Amino acid sequence: xxGICEIHLNRRLINAVDAPLKTIVDPGTxxxxxxxxxxxxxxxxxxxxxxxxxxxxxxxxxxxPDTEEFPIPIREYAPSGEFSLQVIVGYGTxxxxxxxxxxxxxxxxxxxxTPDLPDPDRNAAGxxxxxxxxxxxxxIGLSLLLYIxxxxxxxVIYNYIAYVLLLLGVIAACFSNR
Numbered sequence: 282x283x284g285i286c287e288i289h290l291n292r293r294l295i296n297a298v299d300a301p302l303k304t305i306v307d308p309g310t311x312x313x314x315x316x317x318x319x320x321x322x323x324x325x326x327x328x329x330x331x332x333x334x335x336x337x338x339x340x341x342x343x344x345x346p347d348t349e350e351f352p353i354p355i356r357e358y359a360p361s362g363e364f365s366l367q368v369i370v371g372y373g374t375x376x377x378x379x380x381x382x383x384x385x386x387x388x389x390x391x392x393x394x395t396p397d398l399p400d401p402d403r404n405a406a407g408x409x410x411x412x413x414x415x416x417x418x419x420x421i422g423l424s425l426l427l428y429i430x431x432x433x434x435x436x437v438i439y440n441y442i443a444y445v446l447l448l449l450g451v452i453a454a455c456f457s458n459r
Contacts, residue, residue: 283310286379288368290345291320296370298377305382309357312336312381314366315350322346325370329353332364335383361385420450 284306289299306312314327328340338353353366361384369376424443431439 283307283313284381285313285315286366286381287315287317288377288379290316290318290323290325290370295320296323296375298368298370298375300366300368300377300379303380303382305384306355308335308355308359308383308385311352311354313350313352316343316345316348318345318347318349323370325368326373327351328367328369330365330367330378332366332381334362335359335364335381355383359383359385414454416450416453420446420453424450 284304286301286304288301291297292299304312316325323345325343325345326340327343329336329338332338334356336353336355336359341351343349343351363380363382365378366381367376367378424447427439427443427446431437431443
């Protein structure tokens with residue numbers, strides 16, 4: 282919800298500024314500063330004091346013939362806190378400050394009865410379950426047998442088959458744990 286700060290000018294006297302004590306605004310919205318001029322057109326300076334945590338706005342020179350709205354963007358991730366907005370009229374002879382309070386909405390936490398936790402039976406088995414270790418043991422045994430045949434007979438095909446068999450065993454072990 283954007284906060285609206287309505288400031289009345291020249292209502293009581295020339296260069297009189299009537300500003301509210303405090304305006305509340307939410308982060309990620311605009312603070313709308315509405316100037317209502319009750320007299321002749323006026324130039325003013327709008328200045329934010331200690332507002333760097335809340336907005337990039339620093340100051341502006343504004344001409345107000347009768348009614349003027351000036352938006353000040355409040356940062357989306359601004360913290361809760363306060364800063365002052367100063368209205369300066371009469372070439373610096375008169376000024377009035379109003380407090381702008383940035384209020385972050387309360388975080389509502391919702392809890393479910395069944396959180397998305399991993400299945401405890403699957404984690405109890407661990408990494409070395411029978412389903413995941415068996416392909417590795419079988420392929421290592423067969424590969425050792427093929428390497429022994431390669432060394433004794435000297436045929437290179439046993440080496441290639443053992444290598445492919447070991448690779449398939451590792452792949453099978455990876456997919457069996459899922």
